[in-house]
Amino acid sequence: MLWAALFLYVFKDPGRRKAGVLVLIAVAAVALAGLGCAHKKRSGPQPFRTLNAEQMAVEIHKLAEEGPLVVNLWATWCGPCVAELPEFAIAAREFPDVRFLGVSMDASFYDLAKTRESWARLEMPFPTFYLQELDIMPLVESLDLTDGVIPKTLVYRNGKRQTVHDGELSLEQLRELCRPLISEP
16 A cells, blocks of 8 residues: 555656656666575575586586485486386485486487476476487496486495496385495495
């Protein structure tokens, strides 16, 4: 109600109209700046990042150096990949000392918006990288893999890859992969 009265007071008189417009612009600028600051304050990894193969390999190796890491290569068009994602979500919650990362290989089949939508709908508790290139072979080579078949799970400890698992994983298999990651070296 107060805003309506202020609006009428300012914009009814042509002499105050110019000042009112300037005030509204200033208020909008402050509000937008506040939103920008709030966005920058978010901590932790972004839930979804688009990277090329070289950037992705560098980021995966950095994360592996920081602590135990399980990387799941998946795609929305891959039935076994989608079937195992809930198991990864459970394992990620059960093993908070192990970092989980999804790597979406959807670039050659789906667009980015569809993949983001699928990831959000699945409510995964860990971030994912989206390979922005149609050719997956540079990533396969960067990660020193023998092929690009998915689903594929990479397990890192102390900055070194411990294992590569081809195919769908059950929750119990994931637990077996994660337990040694949190035990003493």
